[in-house]
Amino acid sequence: MAHPLIDELTDSSFDELISTAEVPVLVDFWAEWCGPCKAIAPILEEIADEHNGQLKIAKVDVDSNQKLALRHQVMSIPTLILFQGGEATKRLVGAKSKRDLLADLAEVISN
Amino acid sequence: MSNTTHHTVVIIGSGPAGLTAAIYAARANLNPVVVEGEPSSTSDQPGGQLMLTTDVENYPGFPDGVMGPDLMHKFREQAQRFGAQMVTDKVTKVDFSKRPFGVWTGEATPEPTYTAESVIVSTGAQSIMLGLEREAELVGHGLSTCATCDGFFFRDQEIAVVGGGDSAMEEATFLTKFASKVTIIHRRDQLRASKIMQDRAFANEKIEFLWNHVVVDYLGNDKLEGVKVRHTQNSHESELAFAGLFMAIGHKPNTDLFAGQLDMKDSGYLITKPDSTSTNVEGVFACGDVQDDVYRQAVTAAGSGCMAAIEAERWLEAQHS
Structure with missing residues (x-):
């Protein structure tokens, strides 16, 4: 079920991945009951495949990791937060098309 | 080609x-x-x-x-x-x-x-959104277009729903699963919603109604902290604290x-x-x-x-x- 290139992060594994990743990490805060989250899940899998090595994609299930959601002030899902060098550098709220998402990520990926 | x-x-x-x-x-x-x-x-x-x-x-x-x-x-x-x-x-x-x-x-x-x-x-x-200043930047920061997506983040908090139709009643009723109190802000003194949805909202102890009011401004800087409302008849304005605002005006x-x-x-x-x-x-x-x-x-x-x-x-x- 889980995508091989996408890590499922938890309250305990989050910091380590974010601080040690060698490429920018896009974290998708999502939940099972969120329709728009489900709509963008396949898009994120495609981006993970197509930009492997440039960008890492990770997911946080807000239902079981509420502390992480609170810590990153997530009040709406899907929220995508881009981390570079351990710091949050960009925040994207709401589902969108692959084209728009790639445009938002243009600074960290190349075609 | x-x-x-x-x-x-x-x-x-x-x-x-x-x-x-x-x-x-x-x-x-x-x-x-x-x-x-x-x-x-x-x-x-x-x-x-x-x-x-x-x-x-x-x-x-x-x-x-x-x-x-x-x-x-x-x-x-x-x-x-x-x-x-x-x-x-x-x-x-x-x-x-x-x-x-x-x-x-x-x-x-x-x-x-x-x-x-x-x-x-x-x-x-x-x-429809209200079209007020700073609306786009507050979406996802307390202002929501999707109750089913975002209700979860307002557990034990006081929030509001704007509107008076079936979608407003449905959202308000759904949101009481999480919020401690849901205020329905409506510009008239009666609802457009179907009878069954009205009855359900009226019977819900967590739902309150603010009749004859419209939202005229969003309060809070980085995230929504409340709204300024105006009475539709006497134009009296007041400020109310809400952690979240859900839009269901049509x-x-x-x-x-x-x-x-x-x-x-x-x-x-x-x-x-x-x-x-x-x-x-x-x-x-x-x-x-x-x-x-x-x-x-x-x-x-x-x-x-x-x-x-x-x-x-x-x-x-x-x-x-």
């Missing part, structure tokens, strides 16, 4: 109207292509408004109710079963001035993405795409001929909420989607005989 593909029927939109039209058109061997839209967190997305709802209790055939997104997945599967082709893209331009009609997705190119002998328009409607039809090509009312709803889904352009049919400012139900949308497919089929037959 042109990548244009030609189709007998192109359906724009994939709510109950578009997908019912797809089922009927596919079963009539018209090989429809459904340009279903793109993911978004508003109702302007594949599957339409029901994708943001929870229990649908008034769609016939589901005595125990059905989840909106589940219902739409079933519609989609049923259309695909008969060969309807689904394309997850958004239409950016149409040309109904000559036949075959032109339909574009993505970037503006000289040649259309699709040409079609007949087009069924079922682009639906999307929820819908506007998604018809910008058709301006200057299809006849529409001042309100933007497409005009169809009486007892028909025909528009002012022969061969272009409109169904669902995009042309319905009266009923706006999933079942009426589905019904008119069926009409559009049958009318398209008969019109196409007449062209070739």
Whole structure:
């Protein structure tokens, strides 16, 4: 079920991945009951495949990791937060098309 | 090089109207292509408004109710079963001035993405925002267009819903699962919502009503902390603290795409001929909420989607005989 290139992060594994990743990490805060989250899940899998090595994609299930959601002030899902060098550098709220998402990520990926 | 593909029927939109039209058109061997839209967190997305709802209790055939997104997945599967082709893209331009009609997705190119002998328009409607300053930047920071997505983040907090129709009642009732108190802010002193939805809201101890008030400003800097409201009769203004605000003030039809090509009312709803889904352009049919400012139900949308497919089929037959 889980995508091989996408890590499922938890309250305990989050910091380590974010601080040690060698490429920018896009974290998708999502939940099972969120329709728009489900709509963008396949898009994120495609981006993970197509930009492997440039960008890492990770997911946080807000239902079981509420502390992480609170810590990153997530009040709406899907929220995508881009981390570079351990710091949050960009925040994207709401589902969108692959084209728009790639445009938002243009600074960290190349075609 | 042109990548244009030609189709007998192109359906724009994939709510109950578009997908019912797809089922009927596919079963009539018209090989429809459904340009279903793109993911978004508003109702302007594949599957339409029901994708943001929870229990649908008034769609016939589901005595125990059905989840909106589940219902739409079933519609989609049923259309695909008969060969309807689904394309997850958004239409950016149409040309109904000559036949075959032109339909574009993505970037503006000289040649259309699709040409079609007949087009069924079922682009639906999307929820209206208040249009106040800083609205776009507060979405996702306390201001929400999707109660089912965001209610979870307001556990034990006080929030508000703006509106007085069925969607406002449904959202408020749903949000009481999380929030400690939900205030419904409504500009009149009575509700537009159906009796059963009103009764349910009135009976809910967590729901309070603020009658005859409109929201005139958002309070808070990085995130919403409250709203300024104005009394509609005496114009008295006051500030109220809320951790979240959910919008349910109504819908506007998604018809910008058709301006200057299809006849529409001042309100933007497409005009169809009486007892028909025909528009002012022969061969272009409109169904669902995009042309319905009266009923706006999933079942009426589905019904008119069926009409559009049958009318398209008969019109196409007449062209070739």
